[in-house]
Amino acid sequence: MRASFDLSLYLVLDPVQCGGHDAAVRVARAALEGGATIVQLRAPEWHKRAWFELARDLLPITRAHGVPFVVNDHVDVALAVGADGVHIGQRDLPADVARRLLGPDALIGLSVSNLDETADAAKRAGVVDYLGAGPVYATPTKTDASTPCGIDGLAEICAAAHVATVAIGGIQAHNAADVMRAKPAGLAVVSAICKAADPRTAASALAATIAQSRI
């Protein structure tokens, strides 16, 4: 289990949305300058060599900002570069297997989309550090995503969860405050930063909305 981490503004970095490897590095750096508190690499269309090379380039940047860097799905890529952890879905390696491979200090997040999966995750106390709950809204980013849970569904998951929960799925600047009403620990965004004309400003605005919603 990771001693301390901040899910407030969780960047899911999709290098294809960013425009490739180099653009993804620039987006990550800008998002961190704008206030992103954790970065996940997720590149479902990419071969693993490209994941590895980008992960290797991202890690020193996240380290310089003191935020965790996690890899979606691929425990081997996380091990290869020495990432801080992984984020896994219900159809990836089981969480306990990921924990065994990554060790006790890794940060492990698990996607849940309903209360059954949330209850199941609670049985993995000591294995899973946080939950990613969603999709809150329908999103074109993940074509194989579950049915959207909406704000009410998200609130139920957050209330039932045994660990901190970050909301994900269709979250943009215009609905960020709404989503925060469900009391997640933070918001995960993909296109809201990866496709932003100015990722630093986009991150900064989202961070401000998140901070404001907690007052």
Place this chain on the structure above:
Amino acid sequence: MRASFDLSLYLVLDPVQCGGHDAAVRVARAALEGGATIVQLRAPEWHKRAWFELARDLLPITRAHGVPFVVNDHVDVALAVGADGVHIGQRDLPADVARRLLGPDALIGLSVSNLDETADAAKRAGVVDYLGAGPVYATPTKTDASTPCGIDGLAEICAAAHVATVAIGGIQAHNAADVMRAKPAGLAVVSAICKAADPRTAASALAATIAQSRI
């Protein structure tokens, strides 16, 4: 590096071609009874949880037959189940990274499709145990495969390789003897066994052709 292994009849087990998890287990068992000397799991359409569950079920079967079991691409799945090694492509994790993660005793194979990649693999002496050369023929199994190297190209690769080479790509009962003229250490087949009406008999016939071609 693996102390000893036999590439003669190399089954690349595609569970989708077999008809699912249970059918793939049956095909693997039948192929081993028929004379398969090594088994690789490759399920490009599958999520990693399904890879993991099938790999976990295959390992005791290959162990019982005393043949190695390797996982295509996913070093994490190999680590998770304690497989004997991995087979990686040019766009997967680099071979030296896979070796570092899997340790000195793992069996690591690398796909090559031309002499440049074969020469590059030779620089990885002590890292790669064998090469998979091909595709020999065009094949619908791998839609992202390289240009077929043909029998002559295969012979060039086998002659240039620093380690044992298994031929792959479009190999079926009717062309197996032709491919063996290029002097590979063995033949890798997918549909010739996975889609066979009787995988045991198909494996047995291929094994006989391979043995005959060496006389």
